[in-house]
Amino acid sequence: MARFLTKDFLSGAMFIVFGLTALYFGEKLAVGTAVRMGPGYVPRMLSYILLGLGGLIIVFSLFSPGEAVERLKWKPITLVTIGIVCFALLFERAGLLPALVALILISSAGGEEFKLKEVIGNMIVLAILCTIVFKVGLGMNISILRGVW
DSSP, X not given: OGGGGBHHHHHHHHHHHHHXXXXXXXXXXXXXXXXXXXXXXXXXXXXXXXXXXXXXXXXXXXXXXXXXXXXXXXHHHHHHHHHHHHHHHHHHHHOHXXXXXXXXXXXXXXXXXXXXXXXXXXXXXXXXXXXXXXXXXXXXOOOSSTTTO
């Protein structure tokens, strides 16, 4: 039973689940041929690649010892999820900067080493980068601070 609780085995199983899920959702898309590809060609081929890699990883995991899976760490999972939800709720209402600040602050609290100076540094750097990339570089019509810019 322990062979089924290794990181490799579970990673292979995850690849297979993702591949099967993609095949299921893309089953109605026309595949076409390699010369004349339809909208479902690439997703289907990538699904097959995921299935093949997942199968290979599982087979290899059964014949070689692997690392045991650690217990789930609920604090990071919970706080990162809450941070993403807060970002989604704040983005339209308050703008990019407040949403980023909430996301970074809440998600950082889920880590084992929370240092306020580092978190503030991350906020500043990511705010500048996101503004440059999305507002200036891509010219997206997003509000940096609601009602300001």
